[in-house]
Amino acid sequence: DAGVTQSPTHLIKTRGQHVTLRCSPISGHKSVSWYQQVLGQGPQFIFQYYEKEERGRGNFPDRFSARQFPNYSSELNVNALLLGDSALYLCASAYTDTQYFGPGTRLTVL
Amino acid sequence: AQRVTQPEKLLSVFKGAPVELKCNYSYSGSPELFWYVQYSRQRLQLLLRHISRESIKGFTADLNKGETSFHLKKPFAQEEDSAMYYCALSGSGANSKLTFGKGITLSVRP
Numbered sequence: 001d002a003g004v005t006q007s008p009t010h011l012i013k014t015r016g017q018h019v020t021l022r023c024s025p026i027s028g029h030k031s032v033s034w035y036q037q038v039l040g041q042g043p044q045f046i047f048q049y050y051e052k053e054e055r056g057r058g059n060f061p062d063r064f065s066a067r068q069f070p071n072y073s074s075e076l077n078v079n080a081l082l083l084g085d086s087a088l089y090l091c092a093s094a095y096t097d098t099q100y101f102g103p104g105t106r107l108t109v110l
Numbered sequence: 111a112q113r114v115t116q117p118e119k120l121l122s123v124f125k126g127a128p129v130e131l132k133c134n135y136s137y138s139g140s141p142e143l144f145w146y147v148q149y150s151r152q153r154l155q156l157l158l159r160h161i162s163r164e165s166i167k168g169f170t171a172d173l174n175k176g177e178t179s180f181h182l183k184k185p186f187a188q189e190e191d192s193a194m195y196y197c198a199l200s201g202s203g204a205n206s207k208l209t210f211g212k213g214i215t216l217s218v219r220p
Contacts, residue, residue: 058207
């Protein structure tokens with residue numbers, strides 16, 4: 001198993017644009033979570049999905065949304081990008097309560 | 111509210127020296143505590159979790175509920191231990207978010 005995979009690896013956008021980030025969990029994992037990691041900080045929780053239902057949402061504006069598909073993969077969408085959205089976006093999957101992380105997508109907003 | 115505090119940003123030691131990375135937490139209930147490690151150019155990976163009470167790569171961590179601490183220790187540091195270390199907390203169950211500390215850089219000099 002390749003572990004959690006994320007695409008794309010890097011992304012450059014301009015302010016006001018929209019972005020979609022993708023995540024494929026480890027086979028058999030039904031829970032997917034998204035985190036934002038700004039330089040110099042620990043990851044911050046954005047969303048958690050389990051069996052295609054949202055189970056948790058962090059303190060992020062409504063510009064951030066996500067969904068989980070029947071195959072348990074997930075997308076994170078961010079609308080009306082701001083400079084402050086520049087960060088590493090991490091996806092993690094879990095079978096029980098231990099989360100396994102992907103390599104992340106580095107988003108740069110210019 | 112759940113919170114994780116890692117009071118130091120950087121710890122630099124010589125090879126063979128003991129290491130203690132501090133972590134304090136705030137949580138009303140019974141938390142699950144984790145240490146994650148990120149080596150250079152690698153993804154965030156689980157080092158150990160308090161519930162398993164294992165020793166991984168010579169590292170141990172004991173949950174002290176009285177002091178609300180989960181410090182990571184290793185008696186003899188190795189150069190390959192140089193990495194970023196994050197303490198994290200979640201509630202119990204499969205669908206709980208992780209709250210991370212800001213992380214600490216461990217540098218082990220030859």
